[in-house]
Amino acid sequence: MQMVIGGWVSKTISEITQLHVPDLVKKHGPSTALELVERHGVRAHAPSLQRALRACASLGLFTEDAESRYGPTPLSDALTADSPVSIKAITEIFGRSWYTVWGGLGDALRSGEPQPKSRLGAEYWDFLRSNPKEMEEFGAAMKANSNGSLRGVLELWDFTGVKTVADVGGGFGHLALALLAKYPELRATVLDMPDLEPIVRAQLPSDPGVTARFTYQGGEMFADVPAAEVYVMKHIIHDWDDERCVALLQHCVRRMQGDGRVLCVDAVLPPAGDTSGTAAKLLDINMLVFIPGKERTLAEWTDPYRAAGLRVGHVLPIRDNFGTSIVEGVRA
Ligand SMILES: C[S@@+](CC[C@H](N)C(=O)[O-])C[C@H]1O[C@@H](n2cnc3c(N)ncnc32)[C@H](O)[C@@H]1O
Structure with a gap:
């Protein structure tokens, strides 16, 4: 019970x-x-x-x-x-539009279709685009949920010597800004929806040493991505079906400079027969009800990487709320 x-x-x-x-x-x-x-x-x-x-x-x-x-x-x-591990913003959104969409889980199970259109009147990203307050709340929720995974990326991946990083779908820029604060030689570009830009600008840190190396590029990630040595996509691949993921990864491979890397930060589900990974498996149901995305096992990560001209390198588990890992993509 x-x-x-x-x-x-x-x-x-x-x-x-x-x-x-x-x-x-x-x-x-x-x-x-x-x-x-x-x-x-x-x-x-x-x-x-x-x-x-x-x-x-x-x-x-x-x-x-x-x-x-x-x-x-x-x-x-x-x-x-003001808690350093605040999950306030994501807790709030759980009881509002997300609760409404979860009401359609039964329909999603029967039809395989995401539910925002029937419950909120539009597909989820379109719903956010046409509701600035929701977009701001969603961005804040993602930032709140990023506390743990952001720390994990900073601890587990060494960006020493990297000159440029692009955070594709980087939301409010929280990860990029944390990287810039840690690595004084690094420059970072966040690509996300144009409507987010004023919110991102309003929340930029006061340190000009960091902000001078930060670029926000409002745009459509399926059209193009900025050139960079390292691509970070945190909680992006799980938002999309394999076809869209391959297109996105291909953009990164095409624009990647030097001996670059694609670092996807998302759950890696255990294989069938292993009943661990509960939080990630429940997050997968969240994907099911919201968008045409899913959480992936290592085998399911390998296929889109290969199709985009990458191979899976290191897989580094981060200790966060949803069993997230860094999945390294190396040019094949
Ligand atoms: C699940 S959130 C992840 C945000 C951030 N990377 C994080 O981990 O906190 C997905 C992000 O993708 C962005 N996004 C969705 N569709 C997009 C598109 N077509 N082009 C650019 N950004 C997009 C959303 O605005 C959102 O910030």
């Missing part, structure tokens, strides 16, 4: 996070639902909020005393905006 009611848990945590309760109890200390509403401006019906907080405390998210005061814990801290 705990698994069956997992959807209740996810939705309740999302709603509490959208009301900024974790931030408020971190700032003001243990509070009752009434105090949160009357003193700290939470827009909720206090008795109902109290019931949700009681359930969350039972899950270990908050402390609870005999006066029904709810206080912060290390778990609620991860749901606050």
Whole structure:
């Protein structure tokens, strides 16, 4: 039953996070639902909020005393905006448009078709393009989810000596900017949708030593990619079917300078018969319901790489939320 009611848990945590309760109890200390509403401006019906907080405390998210005061814990801290491991933005989106799309999972299983068109009125990337607020929230969610995988790339891949990197579908540029901060000789270009550019510009770090080496290129990644020695595509390949992936990888191979590399950062599922990798397998269901993408086993990575003129080199597992690895592509 705990698994069956997992959807209740996810939705309740999302709603509490959208009301900024974790931030408020971190700032003001243990509070009752009434105090949160009357003193700290939470827009909720206090008795109902109290019931949700009681359930969350039972899950270990908050402390609870005999006066029904709810206080912060290390778990609620991860749901606050200023935590170094914040997953606030992705938790919020789980309970909003993503929850709506997941309502179509049964239809996706029956038809094999992504559900944003029937649930949100458009295919997912088009839905984001025509809803700037959603696009910003999605970008923030991806950035939040990147905390772990970003650290893993910085720790596991040595960019010493590399002059240029292109982060294709690099979102807000969080990975590229972290690489630039670590490697002073590196220049980085992020290619992503043109509509993201103003948000990326508004969030650039103040260090001119970093920003001077950063380029944002708004464009269509299936049309072309910028020239670079190393291509990074983090959580991109899992968004697309094999045909699109081969096209994208071919662009990278064609534009790759010198003895370059393509570094895809995505899950590598264990082979059939190995029941580990639960988080990545659930992420695969997320792909199923949203877009024509999927998570891949090593064998399923090999085929698109080969078709694009690459071979799979090192596969380096990153310890993040979704069992992600760096899958190195070397010119064949
Ligand atoms: C799953 S997100 C990954 C973002 C980022 N790489 C990360 O790991 O946080 C996919 C990204 O691909 C971008 N994208 C989708 N379709 C695109 C296209 N046709 N051309 C350029 N970027 C695209 C989205 O805007 C989004 O930022």
